[in-house]
Amino acid sequence: MIYLILIAYIAIVFLGSLSGTSTNAKSPEGYFLANRGLGTLALFFTILATNFSAFYFLGFAGAGYRVGYAHYVMMALGTGFACISFYILGAKIWVLGKNHGFITPAELIYHQTGSKALRWIFASIMLLFTFPYLALQIIGAGYILENITNGAIPYIWGTTLLTIFTIAYVWIGGMKSVAKTDLKQGLLMIFLMLVAVVVISNSVGGLTAAHEKVYALQPELFSREGTGNAFPPKKWFSLLIFWVFCIPMFPQIFMRFYIAKDINTLKKSALLYGLIPLFISILPVIIGVLGHLTFPDLTGKATDQILPKMLAAHSPEWFAGLVMTGALAAFMSTLDSQLLALSTIVTRDFILPFRENVGLEQQVFFGRIWVVIFAIVGLLIAAQPFDTIDDMGRLSFGGLAVLFPTTFMTLRGGGVAPFFGILSIIVGEWLLLGFYYQKIPSEYLFGFDRSIIVLAVCFGIVFLGKLFDQKWGIK
Amino acid sequence: MKSKNGILWIILFIVVFLLSQDYLLINWEGSPSILGFPAWIGWFAFVHVLFIAVFYLFAKKYWNE
Numbered sequence: 001m002i003y004l005i006l007i008a009y010i011a012i013v014f015l016g017s018l019s020g021t022s023t024n025a026k027s028p029e030g031y032f033l034a035n036r037g038l039g040t041l042a043l044f045f046t047i048l049a050t051n052f053s054a055f056y057f058l059g060f061a062g063a064g065y066r067v068g069y070a071h072y073v074m075m076a077l078g079t080g081f082a083c084i085s086f087y088i089l090g091a092k093i094w095v096l097g098k099n100h101g102f103i104t105p106a107e108l109i110y111h112q113t114g115s116k117a118l119r120w121i122f123a124s125i126m127l128l129f130t131f132p133y134l135a136l137q138i139i140g141a142g143y144i145l146e147n148i149t150n151g152a153i154p155y156i157w158g159t160t161l162l163t164i165f166t167i168a169y170v171w172i173g174g175m176k177s178v179a180k181t182d183l184k185q186g187l188l189m190i191f192l193m194l195v196a197v198v199v200i201s202n203s204v205g206g207l208t209a210a211h212e213k214v215y216a217l218q219p220e221l222f223s224r225e226g227t228g229n230a231f232p233p234k235k236w237f238s239l240l241i242f243w244v245f246c247i248p249m250f251p252q253i254f255m256r257f258y259i260a261k262d263i264n265t266l267k268k269s270a271l272l273y274g275l276i277p278l279f280i281s282i283l284p285v286i287i288g289v290l291g292h293l294t295f296p297d298l299t300g301k302a303t304d305q306i307l308p309k310m311l312a313a314h315s316p317e318w319f320a321g322l323v324m325t326g327a328l329a330a331f332m333s334t335l336d337s338q339l340l341a342l343s344t345i346v347t348r349d350f351i352l353p354f355r356e357n358v359g360l361e362q363q364v365f366f367g368r369i370w371v372v373i374f375a376i377v378g379l380l381i382a383a384q385p386f387d388t389i390d391d392m393g394r395l396s397f398g399g400l401a402v403l404f405p406t407t408f409m410t411l412r413g414g415g416v417a418p419f420f421g422i423l424s425i426i427v428g429e430w431l432l433l434g435f436y437y438q439k440i441p442s443e444y445l446f447g448f449d450r451s452i453i454v455l456a457v458c459f460g461i462v463f464l465g466k467l468f469d470q471k472w473g474i475k
Numbered sequence: 476m477k478s479k480n481g482i483l484w485i486i487l488f489i490v491v492f493l494l495s496q497d498y499l500l501i502n503w504e505g506s507p508s509i510l511g512f513p514a515w516i517g518w519f520a521f522v523h524v525l526f527i528a529v530f531y532l533f534a535k536k537y538w539n540e
Binding site: 073081087241267 | 488492495496497498503505506507510511512513515516519520522523524526527530531533534537538
């Protein structure tokens with residue numbers, strides 16, 4: 001039954017999305033940016049589906065299990081606030097992209113600053129820090145396929161299967177197929193998660209009664225600060241503001257600012273993007289919280305599997321298979337966008353500047369080769385996950401957010417001196433990794449989340465650069 | 476956007492953000508409320524909707540600038 005559901009899903013969603021896309025995939029604008037022609041719904045769902053990934057399905061449920069409902073509010077409101085950056089950066093990126101034909105984020109930075117070094121560092125950081133997040137999708141697929149087939153598809157085979165399948169349809173269709181797939185997957189994902197919550201809560205005695213039982217066992221899951229005081233005031237402040245800086249710096253989101261049909265399409269998508277997390281972020285968290293009734297003793301990485309475990313325990317096999325297939329789809333919709341974004345960056349920012357005679361079709365070919373290479377790198381990382389889904393995600397997000405101050409100054413702050421842009425990125429990443437690997441004592445965070453302290457330093461450097469530039473003309 | 480209007484909008488967004496820093500105003504109890512969810516979730520749903528309303532008005536006026 002499970003295998004039938006998987007095969008039917010693949011046939012309906014993915015093969016349907018490939019129809020008619022090969023004609024769009026012959027030029028870089030067509031393959032990488034769907035000819036800059038996406039309407040509101042397609043744009044919104046491709047952004048949403050790209051963003052809500054293994055981090056949403058497994059990560060939110062796992063964090064709900066560990067921390068409780070405070071995690072929902074932090075993610076929903078924090079992500080909602082991020083629509084401000086659609087205005088601050090997105091609208092400007094769309095205009096410049098349309099006027100100058102940019103495809104990658106670093107092309108825009110190079111055009112505005114004239115610095116090749118800044119371009120390459122900017123592009124390199126986008127590549128490097130997307131890998132942990134990319135690997136999360138593959139890890140999630142491994143967990144899910146192993147769970148829904150009761151171990152018949154072992155973790156490593158699950159990760160490999162998903163990777164091969166994603167490579168295949170990104171290779172054929174490019175951005176157009178990715179966006180068409182995202183629209184269907186986004187709708188399916190929301191519907192299935194809603195039904196999953198209803199089915200599971202009914203199975204444990206109804207939502208109200210189940211909540212009361214969990215409250216009797218673990219009241220901290222219902223506290224505003226979360227279990228173990230997970231969100232004290234300074235951390236709460238940090239995490240609510242953080243997503244404004246982080247989300248537009250995902251390469252796959254940054255490039256989606258280019259593909260809107262017009263500026264109003266981007267505006268409507270921003271509004272939807274701000275509103276929808278209020279409704280959908282709570283679904284996996286509910287399942288995570290209720291998970292304490294059936295699996296009370298999970299710890300560490302094992303908590304990331306609470307969603308498939310609860311589905312297997314409380315719903316018929318066919319339904320668990322259907323929901324998990326929807327989750328797999330969400331992972332693929334993030335993975336495909338990331339692969340496409342990274343391959344575009346390598347092709348346009350690292351190959352094209354050195355081989356100017358590369359034709360348009362050759363660029364697309366190089367892009368496809370890099371899709372395969374990056375997918376294999378992701379698979380290698382997934383073979384031995386180095387942390388929980390939540391923590392691997394946060395490392396990736398923090399690393400990408402370091403690019404925000406330079407981008408902000410470039411687009412809205414009257415420009416950035418390249419030296420200070422580069423300095424802010426290098427110092428920011430050094431600090432972030434120092435805090436992550438505990439080489440720098442956490443006392444220097446003063447109670448705030450590490451990403452906000454790092455961002456404050458990065459902003460300080462670019463503002464200082466602006467001051468030097470204005471006062472003494474030092475670039 | 477005129478600078479005076481810009482400052483007013485910035486203040487408005489900051490006020491909404493401060494409402495999300497609820498520990499400055501309220502000390503919540505975590506006991507289950509409607510459908511068993513903790514009551515403080517309702518506060519954040521209100522802040523979320525308020526933020527979207529403010530952002531909608533802002534975007535309507537200034538998005539194309």
